[in-house]
Amino acid sequence: MDSESNTPPPPKSHGRFFDWFDRRVGLRQILHEALDEPIPGGARWAYIFGSGLLFIFISQVITGIFLALYYVPSADHAHVSVAYITKAVAAGSFLRSLHVYGASAMIIILVLHIGQTFLFGSYKGRRELLWLSGCVLLALVLGMAFTGYLLPWDEKSYFATAVGTNILSEVPFVGNSLKEFLRGGTQLGTLTLSRFFALHVFFIPGMIFLFVAIHIFLFRQAGAAGPVSESPVHPRQPSEPFYPRQLLMDLSFTLVLICALGLLAYFDPAPLGPRANPADTLYVPRPEWYYRSFFEWLKFWHGAISVVGILVIPLVLAVLFAGLPFYDRRLERRPWRRPLAVASFGIVFVGLVYLGARSYQDDERDPDVAAQLARQNEETEAYMREPFVPQALGLPTPSASPVVSAALPSHSALYMAPSATSASANALIARGKAIFQSHMCFSCHGQGGVGTAIAPRLIGIGNKFSPAQLEHLFHHPLPQMTAGGMPPVKLSPQDMKALIAYLDSLK
Ligand code: HEC
Structure with a gap:
């Protein structure tokens, strides 16, 4: 036989184009890296949440780019541009609703992902940095939810953000400076909006991309943790590659998410209220559901000691949470052998649910608040029914000449006062x-x-x-x-x- 018999057999051919590409890009190697990740103990439905989060993030980026095509981050035009998206742009309300509901879905799946990681003890064994990068991602997602909320500049978003940024003034000594720094002034205005816009569209998403990359890198470095009976350092159970079964499970979950978000966005479009009126003294601000527990918690703290409840306790909890893999060093992963860890997690979780439920209950019990909230809802619904009205009653008038605006495409003229x-x-x-x-x-x-x-x-x-x-x-x-x-x-x-x-x- 000639010398050729010594070389390994050529890899199975997938067609000429694939082979051509593979020789230049190393596609086989990349696919092998991506798909053949071993999962000790085999594929499971419990592991789908990480991919679900990645999918929602990508969906948020895509719908977000679409919204940015129309959105104008200024106090004068933000609301009318969102009204234009909602009422005039083809499928605009649908895509905006996907973005709005996507934010809530992200929080829900994040809680499931964290719950799974916690209960399975998957943060154990050389996974400290992986856990920390996850904590950073959690903070970034909460930051996205907070900064995005203001952007429509309707009554709801304006007043909720006014309350939210007010919390900063609780920080001792530098509180007020911090608040002014975030707001770009003492009041909420165009500078606040551009700050929140820059954070929501450039800074935080950039950080999320970075930390998702770090998170996935560290995850692959440590390897999948597997079931609770598995050793987190030296997996012994027979493993199964990520492809095909785990990938299929992840994709099915993604499909469920797509359908759920699509149906919700189609049948119950996200509302937009009337434009923010800072002079409206009757307005009762309420945050989005995921900030409700914290909102309720704030009610318990008044006077000099409020800094304890509003800052110290949440900070201590956050440090305890982020530091978990550094002090919980036992390699035991089975939840029933970790009563202390599971109980503290349970108490915090039940506490948050209780506070959130209580916040809604309080609103129902107070007849004045309930009536005002109902009125606010009606105003929002009435505003949603009104046809799109090109803006600008009583707004300061820039000196754009009519000739210029006539030369512009019709819808950009709509945004001009x-x-x-x-x-x-x-x-x-x-x-x-x-x-x-x-x-x-x-x-x-x-x-x-x-x-x-x-x-x-x-x-x-x-x-x-x-x-x-x-x-x-x-x-x-x-x-x-x-x-x-x-x-x-x-x-x-x-x-x-x-x-x-x-x-x-x-x-
Ligand atoms: C339930 C039916 C009804 C509704 C709803 C209604 N109108 Fe009328 N409107 C009438 C009647 C009846 C008259 C008086 C006819 C007559 O002069 O005999 C009238 C008279 C008027 C007149 C005087 C017309 C004239 O020539 O003297 C105006 C202006 C008017 N309506 C405007 C409105 C506006 C604006 C609205 C909505 C805010 C409105 N109406 C809603 C029934 C209605």
């Missing part, structure tokens, strides 16, 4: 039309005021009454209006102006 009178008049009319719709005027006066059998035509009403007379008419309706069942028109002066502008435009 209109400078030409005609543009702001159009906005006023559009707003008036929305009020005409939402107050059901059309149910008697017909769509566009064409008139019906029950109520007269409103087209041309501007010739009959001046705006001042119309306003007087609404404040003092004629007997035949009341008799005909026309409800009293109660509106804010701004809305009244808009409605009259709309009626006046019906020609």
Whole structure:
């Protein structure tokens, strides 16, 4: 035989293209590294959460890029740009809802992932850095949830963030400086929004990419921990490669996530409330559900000792949590042999659930709060029903010339505070039309005021009454209006102006 018989047989061919690629990229080696990771004790459903988190993170990045195409991080335009996404962009509300629900899903799966790691004792045996990188990721995800919440700049997000950033002033000595640093001033405004935007879109995601890489690297370095009966340092149980069974389990979980998020986003789109009004003193702020427990916890601490409850206790818990693999050195992994660890985990978990539930209960029990929260919900629902109104009543007007805005693609013009009178008049009319719709005027006066059998035509009403007379008419309706069942028109002066502008435009 010739010398060729000494060389190893060539690897199984997967087709010419694959082989061509493999010789240049080393694809076989990469796939081997990625897919043949041994799992002691074999594939299990308990291990799916890490991949689930990775999937949600990627989904958040993709939907986030889409939102960033439209979003404008300024106090003047943030809300109208999110309203535009929600109400005018094709599938905009769906993609935004995926992003909103994705954030909640991330927190839920994170809790499951941590719970699994904790109960299986998978942090043991040379996995201290792996655990620490996971703790950093947990903090980063909570930071994403906090910074993203402000971006829509609706009432809910504005007031919740005002409360959230206020907590910083509890920090001794530097608290107020810290708060001003995060807010970019004493108040929440455009600088706060650009700060939160930069954190939410550049800084924290960059850190998450970095720490996901570190986390996965350290995980592969330590190896999968396997079932609780396995030694965390020298696995002895027969192992099974990641591909195909574990990969299939992970992918099935991902599929469940896709379906759940898709159905939720489709059938229950994430709401957007009216634009934040910092002067609204009645607004009752409430954080998103995952911050509810902490929110409730804050209620117990007042006065000089509040720093203990608001900072010291959470910090001590955080250090105990992050330091876990450094002081829990036993290699025992079975939960029933670790009563202290499991009990403390259970107490913290049950405590958090209890506080969260209590927070919702408190709201229901206080009739004033319950009524105000219900009102806020109604306002949000009413706002969601209104058609998209190009902004900008009473906003400071930049000096963009109408020529410039006419040259822009139509939807970017929508974000501009209109400078030409005609543009702001159009906005006023559009707003008036929305009020005409939402107050059901059309149910008697017909769509566009064409008139019906029950109520007269409103087209041309501007010739009959001046705006001042119309306003007087609404404040003092004629007997035949009341008799005909026309409800009293109660509106804010701004809305009244808009409605009259709309009626006046019906020609
Ligand atoms: C339940 C039916 C109903 C609804 C809803 C209703 N209207 Fe009327 N409206 C009437 C009737 C009836 C009259 C009086 C007809 C008459 O003069 O005999 C009237 C009169 C008016 C007039 C005076 C018309 C004229 O020529 O004198 C105006 C303006 C008007 N409505 C505006 C509105 C607006 C704006 C809304 C929504 C905020 C509204 N209406 C909702 C039934 C209704």
